[in-house]
Amino acid sequence: MHIQLGMLHGAALRMSAFFFLSGMLFSNRRFSTWKSYAQHKTKVLLVPYILLSLFFLALDPVLYQFDAFFPLSPKMNILGIYPDIQNAFQYLGWNLVKIFIAGKSSIGSGPLWFVFNLYAISLLFFAIHQFTSGRKIFLFLFALLCLGFGFFLNRFHLHFPFGFERICTTFFFFALGNLCKNFLLRFEKQKLFVLLLAFFFAAIFYAIFEKPDPNFSIMNNDLGKNFGVFILSSLSGIFALLALFLILNRMPSWKIILVFKGILRNISRNGMIILATHWWILLVLRIVFKSELDKPFWAWISLPIVFLGMIFFIPLFRSKLNRLIAKEKISWRESLSIR
Incomplete structure (x- = not known):
């Protein structure tokens, strides 16, 4: 498209904020065992991811007029591979690999990668939460380990099946959201001018640290070259967004x-x-x-x-x-x- 509508400026915020909020909403009250939790998440996340991916693959116009439309369609990046596709059959095959092996959905429903990713990190977090008995220090240390490993894989352009590298990166934000839940509940009770100041300064920090980059993609674990800038821009953007939500909640x-x-x-x-x-x-x-x-x-x-x-x-x-x-x-x- 000719216009980006500011999407590049929100790149460091969008998906990291989504996984942070998902972590805040994590609960094991209804499903106390990993098996019951996994069954529930399979029903509400994994199955819809597969069915919707196949549904929109069936609606992909490239399948029906390959020669005319394939040159104009987005190029596939599967496990760091840009496949040489010559016909509609190969296009279909690589889309299926994209859905079931890379965990990135089909070309026709690309953003659904977040559903599979959320499914994976939810199950991982539940397992770690049970293993550590919910102790925050151990959850935080494991989240830091995942973040560091995800960035290591980013620097060396390493890719694994099921998006293991982006699972490591996004697990940090999911875990952080869960760990910050009590703090945010207390922060919500602050006076309105405190929330306004928090939003103002967080937005300023985001504008300073965020560096728009057309190649930035959490989906591909392409995070840029500076680890500190990525973390600071993501966290300041998340905090600004949360402060804005709390301000709106106070509005008449x-x-x-x-x-x-x-x-x-x-x-x-x-x-x-x-x-x-x-x-x-x-x-x-x-x-x-x-x-x-x-x-x-x-x-x-x-x-x-x-x-x-x-x-x-x-x-x-x-x-x-x-x-x-x-x-x-x-x-x-x-x-x-x-x-």
Whole structure:
């Protein structure tokens, strides 16, 4: 696309914040054994990851007009390999390798790599949490070890099946989120001006430390060359985001604030659908309308197209294709509700 819409400037924040928040929400109350926990996570994460990956692979236009569309499609990076693909059959085969071996989903639903990654680090964290009896110092030391090993693999461009290298890196943020839960509960009770100052300074630090890089990718464990900059930018960005959420929670119950909060809740409920479908829509636009969307003005047309696509896909998956995402069937009105 011609425009990046600020996405590069949020690269160090997006996925690290997601795994941090996931760690905050970790709980073993309902599932007290590793087996029961693994069965639950397999049902709600691994199975939807596989089914959605295959679903959007079946909708990939490259499979049906390979010669015309393959040159315009994103290039695959599988375990550090850029395969030489000559036909639709090979394209299909490498997509299956991408789904089941690399843990990165198909080209048509690329962002779903986070689902498999979350599945893996959730099971790993549960096991370590049980083994250490939840002792924070041991959890923190193991998280640091994982982070250091993940960055070591990044520096030497080493890749393993199932995204082992990015599992190491992202495990740190998941564990840190869990370890910081009590601190954030206390921080939430601070006065509003304290939250505002925290957000202001954290945002300033993020702007200082964050270095936009088009090659940065947690999915590929490509973290840049400076370990300190990566950590400082990620942590300051996470803290700024959390402070912003706490500030919004203190805001008066004005209608515009309630609407904004409702939109965020809807996004959190339907995040898996939104990430997969928005990427597929952009993929189709990139392939079919690339020449038009490379122009500065027409690039903005992609925004309402993606928005309308979400309005269509969210009810479709929640009311008709709910089994693909392991969700209970609800009406289209409920699926789009922002209350």
